[in-house]
Amino acid sequence: MPYVDEKNYDGEQPSSGNFMKLQQGENKIRIASQTFHFKKHGFKDSGKYSSKICQGEDCQFCAEGNEPKNRYSWIVIDRTDNGIKILEVGWQIYGQLLGYAKDEEYGDLKTYDAKIIRTGEGLETDYQVRVSPKHSEITEEEKKSVEESGIDLEKIFSGGKYGKVEKPEEPPVEEKI
Numbered sequence: 001m002p003y004v005d006e007k008n009y010d011g012e013q014p015s016s017g018n019f020m021k022l023q024q025g026e027n028k029i030r031i032a033s034q035t036f037h038f039k040k041h042g043f044k045d046s047g048k049y050s051s052k053i054c055q056g057e058d059c060q061f062c063a064e065g066n067e068p069k070n071r072y073s074w075i076v077i078d079r080t081d082n083g084i085k086i087l088e089v090g091w092q093i094y095g096q097l098l099g100y101a102k103d104e105e106y107g108d109l110k111t112y113d114a115k116i117i118r119t120g121e122g123l124e125t126d127y128q129v130r131v132s133p134k135h136s137e138i139t140e141e142e143k144k145s146v147e148e149s150g151i152d153l154e155k156i157f158s159g160g161k162y163g164k165v166e167k168p169e170e171p172p173v174e175e176k177i
């Protein structure tokens with residue numbers, strides 16, 4: 001895969017107001033893109049948490065011995081306001097979605113709505129995923145909104161190494177943290 005190395009990239013994620021924040025209770029979404037898998041380094045500094053995207057080879061944070069965690073992202077339709085947003089999750093949510101994706105009665109995550117149910121706070125936060133048994137296609141109008149959003153997950157989460165891939169493949173990423 002060809003990629004562009006942005007000099008002096010420091011792992012900061014490009015900012016965007018389009019990130020979906022999971023609220024307490026039900027968050028109903030429709031996944032509208034392929035899964036984009038990447039890794040992130042977490043840092044805790046005097047109780048404050050921050051993160052940097054892993055840059056793979058030559059990553060300075062890996063070199064410092066910080067073990068990156070797997071992250072998964074999609075472009076989603078937020079069913080509460082029908083906004084086109086970016087959803088970024090860890091294994092707890094992805095693992096459950098993967099279970100549905102691999103179940104032949106559900107299959108492709110883009111063909112049904114999903115509910116992410118958030119309970120608890122802080123370290124006690126828990127996420128349960130349930131999906132709709134009803135399959136339906138994303139409407140043409142929704143497809144258009146996704147396109148017009150211009151969200152490019154690879155660009156956002158590639159850790160500074162960004163190159164257009166002709167056909168992104170979609171192997172299930174099962175690696176655990």
Ligand SMILES: [Zn+2]
Pocket residue numbers: 041053054055056059060061062063068
């Ligand atoms: Zn790294």
